Amino acid sequence: MSTYLPKGLKSGAVIDPDELGDEFIRASKVASDTTQNQWSDASFQDATNSKINLLKAGTGVIATEVSQAALLRTGGTPGWGNDPGQAPDLTVASGSAELYHIPYNSGFSTITGTQDMEINWTSKYPELVLVAFSYQGIRKRYTDFDVYNSGSDHVFPQTQIRISLNGGTIIGTGAYDHPHDGALRGQGMQNRPVRTTTLGMTLVPPGSHSVIAEAAQPQAYGTALGGSSAGSVTAFDNPPDEGVCIGHRTLILLRFPKGKLIGG
Amino acid sequence: MAVSKPTSGSTITPTSVTDMYDSVKDVVNAVPVSSVGESAFGPHVLPSCIPNLVGTTTSGAVNSAVATADAVTITKASHNVMLLESEGDVVTSTPWATVVEITKSGGYVLPPCKVLVMFDARISNIVKAHTADDQIGQAWFSVYYTANYGASDVTEWETRNMGMVFTAPSISSDSTLLASSTIEEPVSCWFLIDKSALTENWTLVNIKAVGAVGTGAQALSRRPTSVTFTSANLSFIALHKDS
Numbered sequence: 001m002s003t004y005l006p007k008g009l010k011s012g013a014v015i016d017p018d019e020l021g022d023e024f025i026r027a028s029k030v031a032s033d034t035t036q037n038q039w040s041d042a043s044f045q046d047a048t049n050s051k052i053n054l055l056k057a058g059t060g061v062i063a064t065e066v067s068q069a070a071l072l073r074t075g076g077t078p079g080w081g082n083d084p085g086q087a088p089d090l091t092v093a094s095g096s097a098e099l100y101h102i103p104y105n106s107g108f109s110t111i112t113g114t115q116d117m118e119i120n121w122t123s124k125y126p127e128l129v130l131v132a133f134s135y136q137g138i139r140k141r142y143t144d145f146d147v148y149n150s151g152s153d154h155v156f157p158q159t160q161i162r163i164s165l166n167g168g169t170i171i172g173t174g175a176y177d178h179p180h181d182g183a184l185r186g187q188g189m190q191n192r193p194v195r196t197t198t199l200g201m202t203l204v205p206p207g208s209h210s211v212i213a214e215a216a217q218p219q220a221y222g223t224a225l226g227g228s229s230a231g232s233v234t235a236f237d238n239p240p241d242e243g244v245c246i247g248h249r250t251l252i253l254l255r256f257p258k259g260k261l262i263g264g
Numbered sequence: 265m266a267v268s269k270p271t272s273g274s275t276i277t278p279t280s281v282t283d284m285y286d287s288v289k290d291v292v293n294a295v296p297v298s299s300v301g302e303s304a305f306g307p308h309v310l311p312s313c314i315p316n317l318v319g320t321t322t323s324g325a326v327n328s329a330v331a332t333a334d335a336v337t338i339t340k341a342s343h344n345v346m347l348l349e350s351e352g353d354v355v356t357s358t359p360w361a362t363v364v365e366i367t368k369s370g371g372y373v374l375p376p377c378k379v380l381v382m383f384d385a386r387i388s389n390i391v392k393a394h395t396a397d398d399q400i401g402q403a404w405f406s407v408y409y410t411a412n413y414g415a416s417d418v419t420e421w422e423t424r425n426m427g428m429v430f431t432a433p434s435i436s437s438d439s440t441l442l443a444s445s446t447i448e449e450p451v452s453c454w455f456l457i458d459k460s461a462l463t464e465n466w467t468l469v470n471i472k473a474v475g476a477v478g479t480g481a482q483a484l485s486r487r488p489t490s491v492t493f494t495s496a497n498l499s500f501i502a503l504h505k506d507s
Binding site for chain 1 (some may be wrong): 267269270271272273274276280281284287288291292313347378380382384405418422423425426427428430451452453454455456458473495503504
């Protein structure tokens with residue numbers, strides 16, 4: 001916080017116009033560089049209701065979102081599976097064009113579609129940000145993915161999600177984890193359907209920023225290899241690079257600017 | 265703003281001192297309160313992030329919850345053979361059962377603003393008694409709201425705010441009984457309502473989270489019989505429109 005400490009004029013001294021003027025210039029700078037935090041607490045509150053801001057019915061909170069609908073629809077085949085829940089059409093050819101098929105074993109990538117899950121902004125001031133990603137995850141049955149030349153149909157894809165801020169993960173967003181002791185399980189969600197929201201809060205400095213919802217599939221495991229549920233699958237007849245999807249999705253960003261200099 | 269000070273070597277006069285005082289006074293008196301209100305953020309400004317309901321001192325933030333003891337079980341009567349999500353399925357032709365709702369007489373009158381809606385719940389079980397095949401049961405939900413912009417109420421429904429989870433059958437060894445219908449699946453849907461472009465106050469009449477039993481194309485006798493939502497929570501927070 002800037003402070004104004006006038007030196008004053010000494011008795012008997014010669015008054016220099018420059019020195020005298022500096023006293024006023026410093027006073028002007030203090031006033032010009034004041035933020036709201038230098039005002040007395042509750043200065044702008046109504047005396048009878050602290051929720052009323054006497055300054056203006058405005059706020060520094062900026063709310064932004066991007067979203068994309070992606071229908072879970074039937075493939076239209078009669079018989080069992082003729083509905084979006086039982087056997088959703090998760091093919092590139094005839095499923096919803098807005099389904100995002102998570103690339104297999106290729107690391108995290110932006111969840112794209114007609115509306116990508118990405119928000120960019122530039123701020124002049126430090127900000128506290130809250131980011132939430134609400135989404136529908138869905139994948140084909142494990143029997144729809146075949147291990148190469150094994151005759152077995154037990155492949156278990158895992159879905160990983162994170163919210164990336166300026167290239168780094170916002171701590172606490174997920175779900176994803178790194179493999180421990182070489183185990184393949186537990187790196188992501190194995191659920192066939194999931195409808196959830198992951199969120200995180202962090203501080204950002206002034207500048208240009210990007211927040212992105214990303215998805216990945218780590219290496220899948222299968223039971224075809226020696227009967228171990230943790231067995232690594234290295235080759236597929238039907239790889240899980242199609243049919244492990246993100247459906248409806250919304251990325252929400254709330255920005256809380258920390259202050260602004262005010263000038264006269 | 266520059267301070268008008270006397271030049272070095274000049275004679276200081278009462279006027280030159282007064283000019284400097286006036287320069288500083290102009291700076292202080294010209295602090296724009298609007299820029300503080302619009303862009304500042306501090307403990308004393310934070311409450312104003314949430315606008316009051318128009319004509320009241322009540323903050324535009326409301327929550328409605330369903331505790332476990334009041335779990336909502338949706339039966340087959342409201343089931344739907346859903347081949348595609350649509351507003352007609354959810355809102356119009358075949359009403360679903362309400363899981364949790366935020367509503368009050370006259371609605372919530374708000375200024376132009378953005379509203380963050382948060383629905384979080386737990387789906388405890390999908391009951392399916394018949395196990396003659398491996399059909400599965402589905403639990404669907406949809407979150408939507410009704411608004412009034414000065415005329416009649418308008419239902420605002422969006423596909424993106426739907427969700428679905430299902431259970432694979434867990435058949436006991438004799439293949440005639442389900443070992444369990446419990447799934448205990450948490451679900452969530454958050455989204456923003458953007459009414460910042462409005463020029464007049466508007467009314468948020470209600471927000472609803474509705475659910476249904478999804479059956480697929482199974483024979484009627486084999487369809488799941490109920491879905492139970494527990495611990496559902498529906499909230500909204502109005503945020504003043506962006507500066």
